[in-house]
Amino acid sequence: MPVSDDMLLAALHGQAAQALPELQPYPAMPQDRSARHRRAASGGADASAGSDAGAASAAIVLTEPAERYTEAPNVHADNDFQVKGMLNRVALGNGANTVTVTGKFANVTAGDGNNRIDGAMKNVTLGHGDNHFTGDAQVMQVGNGDNRISGGFTMLSVGKGNNEITVKERLGTLTLGGGNNMVDTGGLKRGGHVKLNGGVTTLKAPLDDLTVEFGAGATKDNVTIGRMGNDLVASRTDTNEKLIVPGLFSTFPRPTFTLRAGSSRFHV
Secondary structure (H helix, E strand, O other), rough: OOHHHHHHHHHHHHHHHHHHHHHHEEEEEEEEEEEEEEEEOOOOOOOOOOOOOOOOOOEEEEEEOOEEEEEEOOOEEEEEEEEOOOOOOEEEOOOOEEEEEOOOEEEHHHEEOOEEEEEEEEEEEEOOOEEEEEEEEEEEEEEEOEEEEEEEEEEEEEOHHHHEEEEEEEEEEEEEEEEEEEEEEEEEOOOOOEEEEOEEEEEEEOOOEEEEEEOOOOOOOOEEEEEEEEEEEEEEOOOOOOOEEOHHHOOOOOOOOOOEEOEEEEEE
């Protein structure tokens, strides 16, 4: 059964109350701090954000459990957030957003722009742009652009562009967009699942239990697997989709990962 934010909050509250009975109960769930309730760092005053906020403002800090901040979709602002509470939700419009998460189980959504997100969180959704992410996320979706992403993920999906992805500790499923993808899986403790989607993917340091899957329509008849020097090169004859594993044949011991094309599997 999926675990909701309210269930997590109640469970963690209960644990805290049992361990420290002298603590007071959590306050009532705070109101949604929308753009018109922006708290300035200089003195806690609220600042109003119109449909095009434009210039950057002082850092916004969320500290209360389940505290939320929501901007209207048409707002364009360069936001700087410090998310320190538990189960906080941040929903931003377009712009150059910077969000640093040090709390637990945060959910972050941002529109198109050059977003920079850092920390461990529950769900992350970013629009098109040059997105930079460092941290950990259960579910993360990123739009088109030159994305630079590093961390551990249960599910990660990126759009078209020149993506550079470094996977650390854990990976469930990584779904790539078209373009030139650079994927480093050397930080994994165990394998995962990488799905190609029309682009050229360079894969560094695959593990024995890693599975790489060609996109829809791939079969054993339109996929070729070969060697160029010490590199593995697998490509489709009907699209530009290609997988390159640099130095695979000079690695000792050489990992044997699984490459899937439709219902066919190759151990390479």
